[in-house]
Amino acid sequence: MKIFVSGGELIAKGAIDAGVRFFAGYPITPASVIYEPIMRELPKVGGVSVGASDEISAISYCIGASLMGIKSMTATSGPGFSLMIESISFALMSEIPVTIVLAQRLGPATGGATTNSQGDLLFAAFSNSGGYPIPIVSPSTIEESYEFTIHAVNISEALRTPTILLTEKEVTMTRKSVELSSLRRPEILDRKVYNGEDEFKTYNFVALEDVPLFSPVGGRYLTRYTGSAHDKKGDLKKDDPEVIEMLHHLKEKIIKNIDKFYFYEYVERNPDILLLSYGITSESVREVSEEESLSYLILKTLYPLKEENLKPIFERYKKIVVVEENIIGSLFILIRHLLGNKGYSLTKVGSLIAPWEIKRFISTL
Amino acid sequence: MRDIFEIIDRPQNFPYCPGCGHTTIDMVLARAIFELGLKNEDFVIVSDIGCVGLVDKLFRVHTVHTLHGRSTAVAAGIKMVDEVLFDNKLKVVVMIGDGGSTIGLLHLVEAAKINVDITVLIHNNFLYGMTGGQHSGLTPKDFKTSTTLNGNPFEPLKIIDILKNSGATFYARTYSQDPELKEIIKEALLHRGFAVVEILELCTGYATRYNEIKGSGLKNMLDNLGGKVKVKEKKESFGEIYKNKFFDGKGEVEFKGIEIDKRVSLKEPLKIVIAGSAGEGVQLAASLLCYSSILAGLNATQKNDNPVTVGSGFSVSEVIISERNIKYSGIEKPNYLIITSIDGFKRVKNLLNLSENVIIDETLTENKSYFRIPARRYLSVRGGPNYFSIGFLFGKFSPFESEIFEKAILKYGKSKEEVLKVFKEGVSLGKSYGVQSPA
Helix, strand or coil, rough: CCCEEHHHHHHHCCCCCCCHCCCEEECCCHHHHHHHHHHHEEEEEEEEEEEEECCHHHHHHHHHHCCCCCCCEEEEEHHHHHHHHHHHHHHHHHCEEEEEEEEECCCCCCCCCCCCCCCCHHHHHHHCCCCCCCECCCCCCHHHHHHHHHCCCCCCHHCEEEEEEEEEEEHHHHHHEHHHHHHHCCCCCCCCCCCCCCCCCHHHHHHCCCCCCECCCCCCCEEEEEEECCCCCEECCCCCHHHHHHHHHHHHHHHHHHHHHHHEEEECCCCCEEEEEECHHHHHHHHHHHHHCCCEEEEEEEEEEEHHHHHHHHHCCCCCEEEEEECCCHHHHHHHHHHCCCCEEEEEECCCCCCHHHHHHHCCC | CCHHHHHCCHHHHHHCCCCCCHHCCCCCCHHHHHCCCCHHHHEEEEEEEHHHCCCCCCCCEEECCCCCCCHHHHHHHHHHHHHHHCCCCCEEEEEHHHHHHHHHHHHHHHHHHHCCCEEEEEEEEEEECCCCCCCCCCCCCCCCCCCCCCCCCCCCCCCCHHHHHHHEEEEEEEEECCHHHHHHHHHHHHCCCCEEEEEEECCCCCHHHHHCCHHHHHHHHHCCCCCEEEEHHHCCCHHHHHHCCCCCCCCCCCCCCCCCCCCCCEEEEEEEEEECCEEEEEEEHHHHHHHHHHHHHCEEEEEEEECCCCCCCCCCEEEECCCCCCCCCCCCCCCCCEEEEEEHHHHHHHHHHHCCEEEEEHHHHCCCCCEECCCHHHCCCCCCCHHHHHHHHHHCCCCCHHHHHHHHHHHHHHHHHHHHHHHHHHHHHHHCCCCCCCC
């Protein structure tokens, strides 16, 4: 059975299938194609979807809903994401799961609403004050937007963290015939809740990478959530060894546990050149790879990256071409230190990178 | 964590400066909560930034210490879920100062508008106490602060008036020493819907340093704002509205599948660009082309380009039809370029020389190497020029049977009969040019 859908509709469906039962948003192209179906469909499955007066309200509502134990999601684009980042820092610090869909468009500022771009990777990766890691996953096809929405929600729930689904206009707004049975549906993960008899601590962990067991606001254990520096109980503190431990925990929890959610696609063909890409540009890379018999690596977990995974792959090649649709070479910057003198950055802004442009670039190497 | 009754009447247990109004308000709130006789677990205190945010440790209830100004919005999210999905028993109390009220003004306005069932206590001490006594949006005229040493030259925001006009169903304005404060807070907590209480109080760290004022002066300051107020109205709360208007909790979300009608083969992918004017049905026509391809057992992508104002200027759809899975969805060299208006013409001019076949409205060009057809004559039918042109494409080049496109019109189109007629006329014209198999 085939369907004719946009990535935006698949993201809405993926969110609902992942168990998202609260959505708040403020419309913005090219994320509006997610906002509309989810506003329509969520109440039908016993969820709440609300329009907010701005993006700050939208993510704040999501955080409130998540505090009640409900899987929550919002969707926006660069300008709206800019408004949300303070609250994303809050969700990170207070370990509240929330999924943010960032559908990229041409930037900076309002840029070009209906023009594709992949300019927000570094922005998203380093969007919190303090510099703590936030997981970013990114679908590399329209079809994968379903699967990766579920992964994003899974990560946010399993690791009690804000998680970003990084995608772009040509994923959310392009419609494609899709074989329904070909959509991959990962196992749905729920956050682990506390059910013990001891005194509940909102941020309890033993090993630094442990994810503290959750208990909802309004539940039987009194909770203390806070975005300020705190100890395991959630008491506001600064100069205390437990607070410093807590900060290391925020990092280790993501870095150590991302292994379970580390997604990439590696095809080995030619031993000389490796094409490296992410997002919708991957589709052009796959075409070139097939036609020219080149190897490629598509990263689907974009942050944090696992250097121990990338290094051995990079070592096999003479030239590594990072292909991405932005002005500065965001992924290239993120991994440059692993590339030595083998790295080449192919970038473009304003429209999709076509397969022939990749071929032309390779022919000049 | 202390039990609620431990902080009642024990100012020594508070982190605030001696004589601070926050201590008074917290103690009154504690007594109000105690007297309501509800379980501690049924209360959530959502606190804002500033000294007011030190409240968490004092109360043995659920607490969420948020960002500056965002407390109201986080509280609203909590209560939306509690009202609609749970048993609506939580009492959500927002503790916010004058800074949070102005930073988060829109959150307060929105919460009042949708009448979400939270209680907001605005601690108005006329300045920013935690950061050094600077003036705020609620600083009274002529009031001295560290940043208005000669007196504040502006009138303060009348926050209760703003929220009253935003739809608050319980609003009150009073001062910290009001003997009725406890009863007002209790009433606010029991109110079903958005409740806000503005409480004037003094910052003993800064307000009394710069101004000749004592606690007894608060009554005058209250009068300057319009005096004591307490109004309660009855209106549906957010949860009641939501459950009535949106929430039906039935059924699962399913995509409507498209059954393959007939499997046709296509040697090479077809790349078709349709360029016309916004509001003239380009994208719908292009999607019918995709639906027909899927009915024909093929794959399709549709990539649209239009200005942000969807009803004016150009509208361009790029359609790829292929037997194989389509990866890159862009088109550099169309097999068919359909141009149905001057807006579209201007947008895709650069494709004219790159396209194998150009099907264009006859009024737009004199160039004889293009298929010049009278597409705009069918403007009276929504999307007419596009359907006529697509019909021409099917008649002349027969990528697959035109009957499959007709089925797509009937299944997924709008104004089906009229569109079908226009499409068939296009097919006839195409055939009259001599049928040619696709390149």
